[in-house]
Amino acid sequence: MLLFVQEVVAIARNVRIKAARAALDMTQKALADAVGVSRQTINAIEQGEYNPTIKLCRAICRVLGKSLDELFGEEE
Amino acid sequence: MLLFVQEVVAIARNVRIKAARAALDMTQKALADAVGVSRQTINAIEQGEYNPTIKLCRAICRVLGKSLDELFGEEE
DNA sequence: AATTAATGTCAAGTATATATGACAAAAAAT
């Protein structure tokens, strides 16, 4: 019997961004505008659907006042 | 008179990766293999020619034993 | 000095991050 192990594509949902956003009372749209991407992009990142660019990560950190390690570091 | 301000595309050359690599006596090829990308990709990142994915940044950090902030945080 | 290894760079292709528009569901405000 052959088994195929499918690569798990799911990236962890990033609840840290959501929390940091909430702390500043910012909507996804507001964050999106502040960093210059579409709302869907922010949503997808929070849903863990993709794998943003370091440049975008930096912009998000700048706006949310957090470090890369805080928002995007490996989950323990 | 009309002036056009061209977007500056240059990303800072990342000498921090080069240094961390040197500290472990790793070649670009060795790092590339360890993180599963091509040698040209590592070279391009060090030359500041693009804008890697957070996933790749994390992999590089893991291999080089550095944090995201140390290798990819905003320059001062 | 000659050979080998490591790096920088180019061109052409593929995979995927991000954009835009649209709509439904959930949450918040009235």
Place this chain on the structure above:
DNA sequence: ATTTTTTGTCATATATACTTGACATTAATT
């Protein structure tokens, strides 16, 4: 209870991260 705002999600399109192969140049080895 209704309306409005926010969020989740889909489909199609575009920009760009990353690949592969190739070659020249620089740095190490012998």
